[in-house]
Amino acid sequence: MPGIQTRFQLDWPGFSLDVDLALPARGVTALFGHSGSGKTTLLRCIAGLERAPQGRLVVHGDVWQDSGVWLPTHQRPLGYVFQEASLFPHLTVMGNLRYGLRRLPGAGKRGLDQAIELLGIGHLLDRKPARLSGGERSRIGIARALALGPRLLLMDEPLAALDLARKQEILPYLERLHRELDIPVIYVSHAPDEVARLADHIVAMEAGRALASGPLAEVLSRVDLPIHLGEDAGVVLEGVVVERDAAWSLARVAFPGGCLWVRDGGQTQGATVRIRILARDVSLALSPATDTSLLNSLPVVVDQLADDNHPALALCRLQVGTSSSLLARLTRRSAAALGLAPGQAVWAQIKAVALIG
8 A cells, every 4th residue: 555554552651652644655744743742753663763562664565664574774765854964074065965875885876966956055065064054954964864765754843943044944945845756754843834834744643642634734624623733723725826916016816715815925827825824813704894904805604613722712614615624713702792603604804814835
């Protein structure tokens, strides 16, 4: 069966890991959750750095771990990107890239050249690590993992040690990997903005368990998981730029269910983009608003209502068209005043839409 099948049980004092997941064969799967939820432990089990005696791991039909089968880390065709690049200070960038290839006789120049091109580091090859920025060091670390020609790429919070400016520097390169890599990537993060921008599939983890696993848009729109996102609860929609209004620096994005105006990010007409709408930026009305500064208002249908993570608040899932969803956070008092109930037609008034890629 294509893809990744992973089942691990691991018990430590004060913590246990118990997961059974089927992950996609391509794209970025995000392991998302608070610190201590088990994300990195699961990643290390997949890499073979932690041995779970009752584990099973099958990658693209090949058994890496099962009863009687155990491939040590160095025999697993994977790349691992840590939070810190940990480059050899006495070697140049090229020396660091080549060092890891020495243990793989079959690794050739093609994989190295592709990694250098994908990460845009050709102009850095003669530098020593002391002359690199944090973002450049991270790109070298990712290139080093890709140069091995892995069948699976594991990334453990690669942006966690970077400030905001360096994160913005490296995110476009990660997006390029997302578009062009033909291998699965498992990406550990506790940052909702990174997950929204990069992931196709998400596994929401807590206390060593996977509470949800599925396509990004589907999992983010669930009303039973708001505690994991708090103020960042919201949805990600994929759409197409259908119009650009140069006079007002705006772009109109069409998605299944409607259109939304966003700040123009420079994408060409016809480009596929992602937009993110937070639940706190969506209000509801029984009729379309007039004489308002809001650019975006959509007819929607109430799908689900749930208590939020504060007794005064409710979270409402809204159906937009036949295949898209929004979340709205409102007070329980407002929900009662509007008489909200599943199946009710209302209007979603959207205060902010973020174009994220």
